Amino acid sequence: MSTVKIFRLVYLDFFAKNSQTMVEYYTNTMGYRITEEKDGVTYLSNGFDHHNIVITPAEEKAVRRYGYQLDGKLTLEEVQEQLHSKGIASSLKIDAKPGVSRLVELQDPAGNVIELFTEMEQSAVGFGSSGIVPLKLGHVAFYAKNFQETIEFYRDALGFSFTDQIGVGFANFLTCNTDHHVLNVVASDETRLHHIAFQLKDASHQYVSSDLLARQGRPTLWGPSRHTAGHNIATYHHDPEENVVELYIDMDVFIPELGIFEPRPWHEVLPLKPKIWEALSAWGTEFELDLAKV
């Protein structure tokens, strides 16, 4: 019998103190399109899915809700059964939110709310015509309390693979597809967002994006530099609520069948296998912003 398998991170739900400013950032700066506004909540799409970013007005900023798509080999009821057999409680929600008619809601050990579904409405609103317009939402990094349990939860209950670490057990990279990481679970005693990352198409897109951000008073805080784990060339800036946002290209491609990363000219060894790294920058560059402490 198949096991529960997530293959894609589809959306994040930002609880925003100033939701209108966040919506403006995601439309004017990031080039996302609004697909629906309901009960004060704004749903934004990168071009195809009903939503990839949700902005919910709140007293305090937070990200506590993540949406993942399952491979569809199991029904949601079968998914619930398997989770139940591992001692994980979940509830089936019907027509609870726009764009996803059936979803299973549960909590990870860090306290994040996770929504699992097999189908999302494909609004296909098209990519934005101005702003950064990333290719996709690529990954999230979050500080996690109960981080060891959280890592095991994503690996053993939801079908993620462990790829790399930075520092022994500090930043833990997990994937559910061929991207080097879809999740980065950072050891902590509290749960909160570390950063959210969007894939760009190439280096030129990255430069143009930094220029656009500078014009809008959003300086590049770290980078461009190539990371060690993942080898993505990354730049980081703040959104209006000071959430850290990464824009990247060149992410390592994981080949789970071989347990290696697809070889690249910039790899330190061939074949490159999952390992523990020490530094953040493969180029040895240091920046004023300490990414390990954002």
Ligand SMILES: [Fe+2]
């Ligand atoms: Fe990242």
